[in-house]
């Protein structure tokens with residue numbers, strides 16, 4: 501291959517690479533923003549910009565073209581401010597750090613949550629549980645009451661038991677411990693939700709829109725178990741479906757964790773498996789909302 505072939509290849513390859521990178525970035529950004537409360541703003545923004553750009557191009561409006569170019573830097577800052585929660589979530593996802601708990605501890609905490617939800621559902625006690633992942637839930641912590649105890653189904657049931665001082669609001673789980681109770685989660689502002697959806701479910705969805713937390717809800721009214729993750733609320737799931745979802749979401753495949761997993765595989769002490777739970781379902785058929 502001579503020098504001319506190489507430079508021709510570069511000339512062809514560079515735009516292709518640029519287009520591929522841009523497509524990937526735009527696709528990922530839209531994937532994260534879609535379904536969040538900022539989504540209508542993005543859509544409006546993109547449509548307005550496209551329309552304006554088209555008008556400027558067709559009518560060759562020099563002053564508007566200059567203005568658009570000058571203010572694009574300000575617009576970039578505005579986008580950063582408006583979508584700060586979504587960007588945080590996106591960056592956390594890109595640079596996903598290993599979770600604090602080992603896979604075995606995560607399996608145990610999953611069983612604790614599943615068992616607690618099963619009990620709450622049977623007794624028609626409302627529950628709201630957020631499991632912190634890579635984004636720290638500082639605002640949630642500030643609104644809640646410190647608990648800092650080992651997570652057990654009994655403890656979770658106690659917290660949500662009606663009329664006790666900390667039963668209102670959500671519980672925050674960090675690693676394998678109950679960190680806070682009576683936490684206030686941000687409410688989802690989405691307009692397209694089922695109107696029968698109350699504030700407990702909107703709070704679960706709201707937190708999942710702004711962070712990468714996994715949020716589980718038990719309805720006081722119906723006993724239905726639901727979960728919210730990445731701005732999606734899945735309602736009326738069985739305990740088996742909840743377990744499967746939590747396992748798939750919280751426990752990452754060993755190969756995805758690189759050298760950390762390699763070290764863990766070699767040095768982690770094997771621990772006894774958690775007790776198997778009753779496989780009875782509470783509510784049938786998952787339905788997707790949002």
Ligand SMILES: Nc1ncnc2c1ncn2[C@@H]1O[C@H](COP(=O)(O)OP(=O)(O)OP(=O)(O)O)[C@@H](O)[C@H]1O
Pocket residue numbers: 626627628667668669670683684685686687696697698699700701702703718719720721722
């Ligand atoms: N922002 C919030 N953060 C945390 N918990 C909240 C929030 N808003 C409401 N809750 C909890 O939800 C309860 C009210 O639930 P509400 O009946 O309005 O919702 P719901 O989604 O219909 O739930 P359910 O099916 O259990 O009735 C409150 O008593 C409180 O415990």
